[in-house]
Amino acid sequence: MNVYEHVCETAADCLQNTKDGMLTCIEKFKTSGEAIQKSISSFRHQLMSSTQDSNSSGVDVDTDDCGNHTQPPGAQTPCPVEYRERKFATNNST
Numbered sequence: 001m002n003v004y005e006h007v008c009e010t011a012a013d014c015l016q017n018t019k020d021g022m023l024t025c026i027e028k029f030k031t032s033g034e035a036i037q038k039s040i041s042s043f044r045h046q047l048m049s050s051t052q053d054s055n056s057s058g059v060d061v062d063t064d065d066c067g068n069h070t071q072p073p074g075a076q077t078p079c080p081v082e083y084r085e086r087k088f089a090t091n092n093s094t
Contacts (some may be wrong), residue, residue, distance in 0.1 A: 010029075
């Protein structure tokens with residue numbers, strides 16, 4: 001169930017089961033919406049913090065190994081075969 005379906009289902013339940021009517025339901029949704037916004041804000045803050053920590057450690061989290069950072073997610077091109085062979089090759093010399 002996605003968030004939209006959950007909200008619709010909750011709204012229907014609230015309107016059916018609340019004797020105080022629509023204003024009580026609206027107040028419940030407002031409170032729930034504020035809680036969701038706080039959760040998203042907290043998650044965003046943690047993500048930004050970990051990104052900054054990674055960058056300060058010398059890890060460039062804005063790009064991947066193939067330089068696909070200019071394309072939107074899901075539209076990335078695969079790494080060239082030569083790159084994969086070079087990256088995953090093992091050094092068997094002793």
